[in-house]
Amino acid sequence: MLTEAYVGLGSNLGDRGAAIAGGIAAMRRLGTGVAASSLYETEPVGWAHQPPFLNAACRLWTTLDGFELLAELMGVEGRAGGGKAFVNGPRGLDLDLLLFGRAVIATPGISVPHPRMAERAFVLAPLAELAPGLVHPAIGRTVAALLAQLSQTHSPLRYGGSRFGIPSATG
Numbered sequence: 001m002l003t004e005a006y007v008g009l010g011s012n013l014g015d016r017g018a019a020i021a022g023g024i025a026a027m028r029r030l031g032t033g034v035a036a037s038s039l040y041e042t043e044p045v046g047w048a049h050q051p052p053f054l055n056a057a058c059r060l061w062t063t064l065d066g067f068e069l070l071a072e073l074m075g076v077e078g079r080a081g082g083g084k085a086f087v088n089g090p091r092g093l094d095l096d097l098l099l100f101g102r103a104v105i106a107t108p109g110i111s112v113p114h115p116r117m118a119e120r121a122f123v124l125a126p127l128a129e130l131a132p133g134l135v136h137p138a139i140g141r142t143v144a145a146l147l148a149q150l151s152q153t154h155s156p157l158r159y160g161g162s163r164f165g166i167p168s169a170t171g
Helices: 016-030 066-079 121-130 143-149
Strands: 003-011 032-036 039-042 053-062 094-100 105-107 110-112 157-159
Touching: 003 016, 003 066, 003 121, 016 032, 016 053, 016 066, 039 121, 053 121, 066 094, 066 110, 094 110, 094 121, 121 143
Parallel strands: none
Antiparallel strands: 003 053, 003 094, 032 053, 039 053, 039 157, 105 110
């Protein structure tokens, strides 16, 4: 059975664009119907003394279950040198499973929807570009509505508009 999943991508070390492109390319191996948002340059959250991030979101349809997909994402991160020294620290590639169908999963190994996605414009802006009417299964509000409630001072800046040759969800 195919499940629609959304993944957040981020990078703030090295060639950030290449890291994001590599993460998106990996999504093609994990599923079908891959679509990616534009890139957004954002200020770091949590620990301010680091370079700015590039962020994007990706949609894919996968036959993997949520645990398998998360394990694959962690493997992609590891192979890309995406490990972080500490929480909210700099990283070469960060992949977060944001949504997995309409599932709400809360175990020690996985939390879906991503527990902080509704508080982060750098997640919601690219996600809203892909699927503004997508409903957060735990909160019951659309991605566009969640983004609109965040302060304008925390809105990410659009960066370049590149989709690395991957179509958007609408075209």
